[in-house]
Structures are given as structure tokens and as C-alpha cells.
Amino acid sequence: MRLLPRSLHARMLALSAVATVVALVLAGWALTGVLERFVMQGLDRRLDAEVALLASAVDADGRIDRTRLEQRLGAFDNGPGWRWRIAAPGQTVGSADFPVLDDGPPAPPPPPGGANRLHPLDGGSEDGVRVHARQLTIATRRGPVVLTAAAPRDVVRQPIREAIAPLLGALAVLAALLGLATLLQLRLGLRPLRLMRDQVAAIRSGARSRIDEDQPTELQPLAMELNALARDNAAALAAARQSAANLAHALKTPVATLALDVRDEPARAAQVARIDATIRHHLARARVEAVNRRTSTPLAPAVADLAVAVGRIHGTKGLSIETDVAGDIAVQVDPRDLDELIGNLLDNAARHAQRRVIVTARRDTAEVRQVRLEIADDGPGIPPDEWSRVTLPGTRLDERSDGHGFGLSIAAELAGLYGGSLNFDVSPMGGLLVRMRLPST
Numbered sequence: 001m002r003l004l005p006r007s008l009h010a011r012m013l014a015l016s017a018v019a020t021v022v023a024l025v026l027a028g029w030a031l032t033g034v035l036e037r038f039v040m041q042g043l044d045r046r047l048d049a050e051v052a053l054l055a056s057a058v059d060a061d062g063r064i065d066r067t068r069l070e071q072r073l074g075a076f077d078n079g080p081g082w083r084w085r086i087a088a089p090g091q092t093v094g095s096a097d098f099p100v101l102d103d104g105p106p107a108p109p110p111p112p113g114g115a116n117r118l119h120p121l122d123g124g125s126e127d128g129v130r131v132h133a134r135q136l137t138i139a140t141r142r143g144p145v146v147l148t149a150a151a152p153r154d155v156v157r158q159p160i161r162e163a164i165a166p167l168l169g170a171l172a173v174l175a176a177l178l179g180l181a182t183l184l185q186l187r188l189g190l191r192p193l194r195l196m197r198d199q200v201a202a203i204r205s206g207a208r209s210r211i212d213e214d215q216p217t218e219l220q221p222l223a224m225e226l227n228a229l230a231r232d233n234a235a236a237l238a239a240a241r242q243s244a245a246n247l248a249h250a251l252k253t254p255v256a257t258l259a260l261d262v263r264d265e266p267a268r269a270a271q272v273a274r275i276d277a278t279i280r281h282h283l284a285r286a287r288v289e290a291v292n293r294r295t296s297t298p299l300a301p302a303v304a305d306l307a308v309a310v311g312r313i314h315g316t317k318g319l320s321i322e323t324d325v326a327g328d329i330a331v332q333v334d335p336r337d338l339d340e341l342i343g344n345l346l347d348n349a350a351r352h353a354q355r356r357v358i359v360t361a362r363r364d365t366a367e368v369r370q371v372r373l374e375i376a377d378d379g380p381g382i383p384p385d386e387w388s389r390v391t392l393p394g395t396r397l398d399e400r401s402d403g404h405g406f407g408l409s410i411a412a413e414l415a416g417l418y419g420g421s422l423n424f425d426v427s428p429m430g431g432l433l434v435r436m437r438l439p440s441t
Contacts, residue, residue, distance in 0.1 A: 008193075009186055016182040024171050035163055039156050040132075047134035048118055050149040054086055055138060058147075062088045062140035069093070081129065081152035089143040099123045099131045099150055123150070132156065192216050196223065203230055205441055206296035206332060251279055296441040297335045299361055299371065300325040306343050307359065314350040321350065325361040329371055332439040333418050341414040345375050345434050348408060352379035356429060364437060370420070375434045376427035387424040411436075 005011055057069035064086055085094030101123035121133040133150035192215055202208040210230060211223045255276045262268035300323075307321040331338065349357045357377045364370040382390055390408050411434075412422040420438040427433035 009190055012186055013182065020175060020178045024175055028171055031167060032160065035160055036156065039159050043132065043151060043155055044134060047149045047151060050084060051118060051134055051136050051147050054084060054147045058086065058088065058145050060140055062142035062145050064088055064093055083150040085148045087146040101133055192219050200226065255279065295332060295334050296330045297333055297338050299329045299331055300327050302338050303342060303359055306339060306346055310346045310350050319350055319353060319357060320355060321357045323359045329361055329363065330441045331371055332441055337414050341411050344411045349375050349377040353377035353431060354379055363440060369440055370437045371440045373436045373438065376429060377431040378429035379431040381426060381431045382424065
């Protein structure tokens with residue numbers, strides 16, 4: 001069974017609550033003890049004063065002056081429950097219901113040439129009321145005289161009970177203040193961790209490339225290690241991507257050329273197609289592992305640059321390439337892959353267009369985290385029954401144009417690698433409409 005919660009915030013809050021409760025209980029116990037000692041000292045002083053009055057009624061021969069005793073005790077009225085007794089040689093006077101006192105520690109011996117000392121005793125009366133007493137033994141010529149004054153224990157308990165309620169109230173207020181201080185401390189103390197978590201999430205989504213290293217002393221080494229890990233991952237990803245790209249470019253053209261050479265020989269063409277499919281399968285697996293989904297690339301600048309580049313390549317046709325891309329759109333596609341993807345589609349549209357190519361991009365209202373990009377041209381278009389075939393590697397419907405028939409297949413493959421899709425339709429201008437969806441940030 002797990003004793004501590006998983007959350008650091010909850011753990012620290014629980015430990016702080018336990019520590020606060022223990023501290024307040026100990027403080028309450030200590031304050032109660034101090035208060036009891038203070039009240040007891042006051043009671044002892046009152047009892048000592050009464051013993052002094054009793055002693056004043058005893059002469060040097062141990063005889064009790066009852067007249068003086070009555071006068072002194074009459075002036076010293078402590079209330080109900082107070083008791084007194086004088087035990088002198090040959091006589092004992094005192095309260096009729098004087099309680100039975102427990103045998104306490106022996107009275108301390110008087111210092112040389114000094115007076116006897118009072119010492120405390122406890123006991124109980126016949127009705128079960130506990131009492132506290134002070135006792136003094138004085139020496140007379142006829143023998144020792146024992147003077148005792150007793151008071152109910154409630155004289156001590158009552159002030160303590162009356163003080164407990166405000167004391168508990170003060171401790172409760174203190175506990176609430178400590179709780180609020182703990183919550184504030186935890187919120188401020190754990191804030192750097194929450195900020196670091198958000199920055200790590202931003203690195204994962206591609207919005208950031210590193211964590212701020214200006215952290216508290218305890219977190220700074222962690223931030224530096226996370227930045228080093230991010231750099232190592234980026235380097236490994238770049239190396240893997242470069243290797244996959246180099247292999248793809250090295251094999252693409254020879255296989256495409258071989259496929260064109262043997263297209264009139266069905267048996268050899270089938271073998272070349274099988275080789276091409278195997279190569280593409282393994283390259284696709286390698287590229288899936290190397291694809292960088294933790295990136296954020298603004299779409300409008302990439303489309304604008306590619307439109308200028310493709311317009312220059314096909315400048316002799318006098319094409320008009322129009323772009324309408326919202327400026328706040330960013331996609332989770334590596335910039336190089338995005339250039340290759342849109343570049344292939346734009347080049348294909350420009351190659352077949354008569355005068356116009358239109359590129360639009362908007363956030364997909366049906367899919368919140370996706371962007372819909374459309375490229376339309378006014379060319380001859382593609383028959384609907386050929387839409388499923390044009391993304392196959394090496395497929396060329398127009399034998400008069402240049403190229404090897406890999407542009408649309410590469411675009412479809414890249415879109416799929418990033419969790420997007422590529423579809424075809426008839427453009428409003430009569431040509432081909434390429435409709436693509438890509439993940440947005």
C-alpha cells in the first residue's frame with residue numbers, strides 16, 4: 001500500500017500538515033504545562049500565606065491562641081473547599097472535614113540556623129475531591145507543631161479550563177495561517193518545475209529548442225542535462241534523416257530509369273517493380289523512425305518562397321502563382337520535408353497548368369489540429385479513375401512532359417509520414433485540385 005501520494009505537491013503538503021499538527025500539539029502541551037505551573041505557583045503562594053497566619057497563632061511553647069487564630073483566619077477567606085489544620089503537642093485543631101493527605105516526600109531539613117521549609121502534599125477528601133496542600137513543621141519548646149493548609153485541585157484546573165478555549169482558538173488560527181503559508185510556499189517553490197515542464201512540452205511540440213538554464217540552483221543541472229539531451233537527440237535525428245535521404249536519392253533515379261527501360265518487358269518490369277517496392281518499404285520504415293514530429297514550421301513563408309522558385313523555373317510559360325495562406329498557421333513538419341512536399345506539388349501543378357496556379361491554406365474546421373492546403377491549376381486535370389494510380393511510384397500519365405513520375409508519390413508518402421493525407425479532386429478552373437491535410441501546432 002502506498003503511504004505517500006505520487007504528487008510532490010501533495011507529499012510536501014501532507015508532510016507539512018503532519019509537522020504543523022505535531023508542532024501545534026507540542027506547543028499546546030507545553031503552554032498548558034507552563035500555565036499549570038504558573039497557576040500552581042500562585043496557589044502555593046496563597047497556601048503559604050495561610051500557613052504563615054496559622055503559624056502566627058502558635059507561641060514558643062506550642063500552645064495555640066484560638067482568639068488570634070479566629071481573627072487571622074476570619075480576615076483570610078479563600079472560599080469553599082479550603083481546609084487547614086494545626087497539629088500541636090497535646091491538641092489538634094482545624095477544619096472538621098480535613099482531607100486525607102498522601103504520604104509525600106519527606107520535608108527538607110532546615111538550613112543551619114534557618115527556618116523550616118514548606119513542602120507540597122496532595123490528597124483527597126471524603127467526597128472524592130482532590131486537594132493540594134502545603135505543610136510546615138515548626139519547633140517549639142514542647143515539641144514540633146505541624147501546620148497544613150489545603151485547597152481544592154479545581155482551583156488549578158478551573159483557570160486552565162478557562163484558558164484552554166482561547167488557547168485552542170489561537171492555535172487553530174495559527175494552524176490556518178501556517179497552512180496558507182505552506183500552500184503559498186509550495187506554489188512559489190514548485191513554480192520553476194511547472195515552467196520547466198511547460199518548456200519540455202514546448203520542445204516536444206517544436207515550439208522551443210531548449211530549456212532556459214536560468215533556474216534555481218537545484219534545478220539548473222537538470223535544465224543543462226535536458227538541453228544536452230535535446231541537442232543529442234536533434235543530432236541523432238539529423239544524421240538518421242540525412243542517411244535516409246541520401247539513400248533515397250541514390251536509389252530513386254537508377255530504379256526509375258530501369259523501370260522506364262523495361263516497361264515493354266512485363267516479366268522484367270514486374271521484377272523492377274518488386275525491387276522498387278522493397279526499397280521504398282524499407283526506406284519508409286527508416287524515414288518513419290527519423291521523421292521529426294517535434295517541429296513547428298510557419299506555412300506562409302514556405303509557400304511564398306516555393307511559389308517564387310517554381311515561378312522562375314517555369315518562367316517561360318508566364319504562369320500566375322497565387323497564394324492565400326493565413327499568416328498564423330504552422331505545421332508539425334520539418335522545413336526540408338515541407339519544401340519537398342509542397343515543392344513537388346507546386347512543380348506538378350505548374351508543369352501542367354495553362355496560366356494559373358492557386359495555393360490556399362486554412363485551419364481545418366472539422367479537425368482542430370489539422371491544416372487543409374489546396375493547390376489548384378487550370379490544366380487538363382486527371383481523370384477521376386486515375387486518381388488512385390497517380391501516387392504510385394513511376395506513374396506518368398503525360399508521356400510528353402519531363403520527370404520520372406515520382407513527384408505525387410513522394411508528396412503522398414511525406415504527408416502520410418506526418419499523419420496527414422493527400423487527395424485529388426477537380427479544381428474550379430477545370431484542372432487538378434490537390435487537397436492535403438497536415439498536422440498543425
